[in-house]
Structure formats: C-alpha cells, structure tokens
Amino acid sequence: MTKKLLSIVLCIVIALCTMPVVLAEDANASLTSVYGDGMLFAQNKEAILSGTASADTVIKAELFDSENTLVTSAEAVTDENGKFEVSFTAPAGSYEEYTIVLTADGVEFEKLENIVFGELWLASGQSNMQYPLSQTPGGLEMKNQNKKLSKWLRVLLVPATPEYNGSTALLPADPQENIKNLRWVNGEDSAVYETSGVAYYFAENLMKELDMPVGILNCSLGGSTIISWISREAIDNDVEVKELLQSKNYYYDKETWDESVRNIYYDMSGNFNMKVNAIRHFRPTGMIWYQGESDLMYKYKPEQYASMFDLLQKSYSEVFGFENKLMPIVYTQLASYLYSDKGFELPAWNSNYVDMQREYSDSRAVITITDVSLTYTPKGGFIHPETKEPVGKRMAYAAQGLVYGADYDYSAPYMDSYEIIGTDVYLKFKNVGDGLIVNGEEVNGFAICGANGIYIPADAEIISKDTVKVSASAILKPISVTYAYAPKNNRSNLYASNGENLTMPVSCFITKEVSKPHYWVDKPWADCEEPEEFQNYYAYLAKMYPNWVGKDCDLDYNTKSAFKGTNGLNITSDSNKFAINNIMSDLDDSETKNILEIDADYSDYKTMSFYIKNNGDTPITLSAVRFYSEAVLWYDAEIVSTDSTETVIPADNEWHLVTADLNSLYLMGSKSGFIYTNNLLDEVKAIKLVFTADGNSDISVDEFNFSAEGVDSDLKLNKNYSFLRSTMDFIKAIFPAFIEWLLPVIKNLV
Numbered sequence: 001m002t003k004k005l006l007s008i009v010l011c012i013v014i015a016l017c018t019m020p021v022v023l024a025e026d027a028n029a030s031l032t033s034v035y036g037d038g039m040l041f042a043q044n045k046e047a048i049l050s051g052t053a054s055a056d057t058v059i060k061a062e063l064f065d066s067e068n069t070l071v072t073s074a075e076a077v078t079d080e081n082g083k084f085e086v087s088f089t090a091p092a093g094s095y096e097e098y099t100i101v102l103t104a105d106g107v108e109f110e111k112l113e114n115i116v117f118g119e120l121w122l123a124s125g126q127s128n129m130q131y132p133l134s135q136t137p138g139g140l141e142m143k144n145q146n147k148k149l150s151k152w153l154r155v156l157l158v159p160a161t162p163e164y165n166g167s168t169a170l171l172p173a174d175p176q177e178n179i180k181n182l183r184w185v186n187g188e189d190s191a192v193y194e195t196s197g198v199a200y201y202f203a204e205n206l207m208k209e210l211d212m213p214v215g216i217l218n219c220s221l222g223g224s225t226i227i228s229w230i231s232r233e234a235i236d237n238d239v240e241v242k243e244l245l246q247s248k249n250y251y252y253d254k255e256t257w258d259e260s261v262r263n264i265y266y267d268m269s270g271n272f273n274m275k276v277n278a279i280r281h282f283r284p285t286g287m288i289w290y291q292g293e294s295d296l297m298y299k300y301k302p303e304q305y306a307s308m309f310d311l312l313q314k315s316y317s318e319v320f321g322f323e324n325k326l327m328p329i330v331y332t333q334l335a336s337y338l339y340s341d342k343g344f345e346l347p348a349w350n351s352n353y354v355d356m357q358r359e360y361s362d363s364r365a366v367i368t369i370t371d372v373s374l375t376y377t378p379k380g381g382f383i384h385p386e387t388k389e390p391v392g393k394r395m396a397y398a399a400q401g402l403v404y405g406a407d408y409d410y411s412a413p414y415m416d417s418y419e420i421i422g423t424d425v426y427l428k429f430k431n432v433g434d435g436l437i438v439n440g441e442e443v444n445g446f447a448i449c450g451a452n453g454i455y456i457p458a459d460a461e462i463i464s465k466d467t468v469k470v471s472a473s474a475i476l477k478p479i480s481v482t483y484a485y486a487p488k489n490n491r492s493n494l495y496a497s498n499g500e501n502l503t504m505p506v507s508c509f510i511t512k513e514v515s516k517p518h519y520w521v522d523k524p525w526a527d528c529e530e531p532e533e534f535q536n537y538y539a540y541l542a543k544m545y546p547n548w549v550g551k552d553c554d555l556d557y558n559t560k561s562a563f564k565g566t567n568g569l570n571i572t573s574d575s576n577k578f579a580i581n582n583i584m585s586d587l588d589d590s591e592t593k594n595i596l597e598i599d600a601d602y603s604d605y606k607t608m609s610f611y612i613k614n615n616g617d618t619p620i621t622l623s624a625v626r627f628y629s630e631a632v633l634w635y636d637a638e639i640v641s642t643d644s645t646e647t648v649i650p651a652d653n654e655w656h657l658v659t660a661d662l663n664s665l666y667l668m669g670s671k672s673g674f675i676y677t678n679n680l681l682d683e684v685k686a687i688k689l690v691f692t693a694d695g696n697s698d699i700s701v702d703e704f705n706f707s708a709e710g711v712d713s714d715l716k717l718n719k720n721y722s723f724l725r726s727t728m729d730f731i732k733a734i735f736p737a738f739i740e741w742l743l744p745v746i747k748n749l750v
Helices: 002-027 137-144 190-194 197-210 232-236 239-247 270-279 293-297 302-319 345-359 389-402 721-734 736-749
Strands: 040-042 046-052 058-064 070-077 083-089 098-104 107-125 153-157 183-186 214-218 286-290 329-332 364-367 414-421 424-430 446-449 459-464 467-471 480-483 494-498 501-505 532-535 543-546 548-551 554-558 568-573 577-582 585-588 591-594 607-614 620-630 633-639 647-649 655-667 686-693 697-707
Touching: 040 214, 058 083, 070 083, 107 197, 137 190, 153 190, 153 197, 183 190, 197 214, 197 286, 197 389, 232 239, 232 302, 239 302, 270 302, 286 389, 293 302, 293 345, 302 345, 329 389, 345 364, 364 389, 389 501, 446 467, 548 554, 548 568, 568 577, 568 686, 607 620, 607 647, 620 655, 686 697
Parallel strands: 040 107, 107 214, 107 286, 153 214, 286 329, 329 364
Antiparallel strands: 046 083, 058 070, 058 098, 098 107, 153 183, 414 424, 424 467, 446 480, 459 467, 494 501, 532 543, 548 577, 554 568, 568 697, 577 686, 585 591, 607 655, 607 697, 620 633, 620 647, 620 686, 633 655
C-alpha cells in the first residue's frame, strides 16, 4: 500500500514539474535572435522585447534586480500572426546586473541574465567602422596579452554578412526579423576584440566620462554604400532620393528583385533588410557613423550624398523610436586617400560633411581626422589607416557635447566667413572652443590665389580667438583661399582648443570656387623639415620615400640649417661636383612613375625660389637648377638677375635668395639660342640642384617657394617644343632597349 501511494505521489510530482515545459511548447513562444544574456538596454527608455508565440497568447516580462526583487513587469498579447512586443521603462543606468523572466500564458519560456542598463549607441558604416579592435595597434597588444576589458562594456556583434536561406550570398527583398550567428559579449569575453575599433574607443571614453555601462550595436560592413542602409519604404517616400537612384539605375522594384543577383554591399536596402530591421526594437541614444568612401567611388556628388544622409537620419529616427525629433548622429570626415588622378574629390566631400552638420547642428556632430597617423596594415589596403583610437575618442568628445550637455564646442571647427582687405584675407571660424591654436611653431596648410586661379602657399597668422590673417607677397589681389585642400593634408596644423589642449583640426575649405584652378598640393620636400614622407598610398608603390637624396654628398636635417621652421637641409661634400634632387617619381621595372599625390605640374609657375647659405670657407657654385621632364631629358632654369643658369654662393654664412625663372629654360643646359617656357614642365619627374666647389663644402638649403608671377611667358620662344617632344617619343618607341641601357648611364653622369 505504501509503495503504491509513493508511486502515485511520484507521478504527480513528475507531472507538475513537466507541465510548464509542455505548456510552453504548446504556446511555441520565443524571442527574436537579437536578445541574449549579458545584453544592455538604454537607460530610462522603453525596453522592448519582441518575438513570436501562438495567437492570443499572453506574454509577460518581469524584471528582477540582483537581490531577486521584482522591479517592474509588463504584459502584451500576441496578434493574429503570433507576433508580440512587450515593453517596460528601463531603470537608470548603474553597475547592477538584472534578470528578465518571460512567460507565455503564465509559463516561463525565456530567462535573460546579467542584463545591465546604461547608454546604448549604434555603430555603423563601412570598412573603417568595421575595422576590428584587434587590428588597431593598442587592441592588438591587449589581445596578445589576453587582457580582459571592462565587464560593463556590452556589444551586440552583428555578422557583417548574415546568412539567409543557408547562404551569405543571397539577399532578401523583405526586411528580416532575425539574424543568424549574432551574439552579445562583454569586455571580458575574448570575442570583444571583434568589435569595431572606433566603436570600442568611443565606448571606453563614454564609460569613463559618464561613469556607467555603455553598449554598442556593432553593425557595419566594409565597402557598403549609404543607400544599402536605408529601407525601401523610406526610399519610396523620398522623391528626390528615389529619382536619384533611378537616374543611376540603382533603384530596383521589389517585384523584379533577384535574391541571387542583388548584393548587400551596394544594393538599396540590403543592409537594412538583413541587419537593421532586426535590431529596430532597441532604443539607442544615437549613432556613430563612418562611411562615404564607397559613395565617393560611385561618383555621387557631395550634395547627392547629403540628400541620402538626410534620409538616413530621418528614417532611423522613426525606426529607433525618436518620434518627433531627429536621432543624434556623430560622424567623421574621410581619411586621406587619393581617389583619382586629380585627387580633389576628398576635400570637396569633407567640406560637404561640415555643411551637412551646419544645417542640422542640433542633432549632428562631425569630427575631423586630417592629423590621424598614416599607418596601415598591408592586407587592409591604404584606404584604411589602422589608427582608430583618436577617431573613437573624438566621437566620444563630440557625443558629450551633442547629447550629454558638456559645455564646449563639440563639432569640428570650420571657416564661417571671410573678408578681403587689400592684400590680406581675414578668415573667421566657428566651433573654435577656447580659441584657435597651432600644433607647431607656425600655421601650415593655407594657400591663396589671384585672378589666374593658381594657388601658392600663404603665410597665415592667428590674430584673435577665431580669426586668421592670410596673405602672400606675390598675390597683390587675392581672390580665393584654401586650407588643407588636397588629397593628402596631414601636415595642416590649425586646431580648436579646450583650455591648453588641442581638440579637433580645422576642417578643409575653399572660400571661393575659381575657373580652372591649379590647387596647391603639399610638397613635403619644399620646406626641408623631414627626411622622408609616406607617399603613393593609392598605389602598390606606396612606401616611405625620402624627400631629398644626394649624389656624392651627405644630407642631414637640423636646426642650424633652418631659414624658417624647425629644420633645414644641410649638405656636406668633399667632392668637386655633387648634387641633390627631390623625389617626385619612382623607377619601377625601368619605367619612371610619378608619386601620385605629389603635384608634378609646374607649367603654371613662373619662378621657383629658395634660400641657400654657404657655411664653409670657400665660395661654392650652384651650377644648375634642373627640371626633368623625362627620365633622360632636363632643362636648366636661368637664375633671375644673372643671365646665367648658375650663380656663386659666397662663403659669408649668410642666407641668399635664389630665384629660378621657369620661362627661361635651356635644354640639357645648352644655350643654343633657344629658350623654352614653363609649358614643358607639365609633368616634372624630379628637380635637381647641381653644385661645384673647390675643397670641402657645407651648405644649408631651405624654403622652396613657387610663384605664378614673373616673366611673361608670351615673350619667350617655344618653337622647338613640339619637335623636341615628338622626337623623344619616336626615339623611345624605336629604341626602348637603348633607352633602358642609357638611363642609368645618364643618371650617373648627371
């Protein structure tokens, strides 16, 4: 009897224990894939949990604190399609871990543990945002040391190319509710090193400043266009953007959408459908955005990108629950890179990024990164600087002002207005913080032009907190000024400040567009400050190149040789003949190729001048200022006021200004009666200074400058130019082997 009673009791207990499981399975309840243990919800906002269950099922969510005390609860009923959204108001951010229990018709079906509340941000864009923490210098070092980061950093790692219907190559036409293979990680998980490097440093700085947990929705894709991140619904409701896509054949009707042809990287709504839609129930504080390189390459105009960016912000504001206000966006300008032979697309786009912020200053902040170190990982390509920490830190700095009430200028400083008074241009700036400041001894990066549209370097002086005066002695009637207006502008050094600290570089700009401009491109060899520069970062020839090389002499950069700035070039030799030349081209497979980001066109400049000092005991002759237009073809320029291609530098330890007339050129140094003009200097391969001396030589050279003013080219003869160029082309075509042999011979001779 006792055994029978025990058996009955045991069956009842087993039935009671298994009943919830049976009921839960009957309800068929589950959360969508974006939720998991260790996640973070935005503080003080709506915390939404979505999923599916049988129709008319009561879904209840209960929030318990670390003491297992019920904090709040909420209920919802699934609709006729079995979908549900249940939500409660999240508590204030803190270093406390919570538990969320979900039930369906009273039966538990999900338990989420180690949940925290704090600040949540969406991090999105293309490769420079996707670029992982593990590939940054600091991140790689931490990973190799197996360093655990903060447990209060929470990251949702969204796969770059999620799987759909068993493949990562297919792209659905409809927005998806779930994402396969995503996961929540905290800073103590080794997988956190897969997080965007920019996003990590952004979150790390916010955690320190706000003193609370920070979460990142890590959702980006290298090579993606902006339109791939915007929903079809948003595009269809924006006439301007839809017509733009149609004009470029980038708009695709849903009815003709082919999943096997469409591409997540560049097709409209691809990333939205595969990723953004599934995370739409989160309520981030804002978004950090690093994107635009692909759209620049797709030949969109800057103002067209601005229209698409407006739509992105407007549509995301609706998607992520911002109701009647715009979602805050902190975004960055693009890193230095040469996008074409001309190279001026980048500054035009970066200038436009500032204009985009000015129109929506209450909801946008833009940061500048012209000074970010040009260091790269070879497999990453030269469009990807591996230095991400400054980008993330500046985004956090901007977010504190844009969103969290920090009392300082938080967006990039920019030129707001200008006035021309005589030979001077006065430029006023906004967002300068405590005042403009220079990172160095003098301001670099400004150029100025007259009516001819030929820009030359300008002298710049900070004359007040927000004003810079710009001028050039050769420009008597200035028309336009540029700053950092080049594909590579890393030596531009004007900043806003906070106290004595630099905050962000001033953005590139142009005051006035001119007809057929010849923009000034930084010539790192011209100021003789540094021995070498990273060049050709667009091409496979990219590497560190010396600014100057010497033949039969030794070169040094030091203060004693500086006419201006920190350093100048010091030349010492014990030879009777020696020379130095700058590096503007590279000899590869017997073919001389120009360094792409160095301007090789000198046909608009009428003079080149520089300062030279003889530190020795005997006079030294500057025998030639030589311009190579081909590998084996050069012209010696006449020295102004000498009627000669050479000049003597006396041993007086004084600086002398030497000016070469680029409209008095002598073929191979020969004064045969023909004088050639600067028209031949449209593609200079190198500039060489040749010296002769008796005994040891010690020379200082500094500050090479170019002027568009000088001898009128119309007075010069140029009748041999066409014949000469045709003859050289014929010789190279008929005797390539001879030229290949002759090139090193001539180089050794000259």
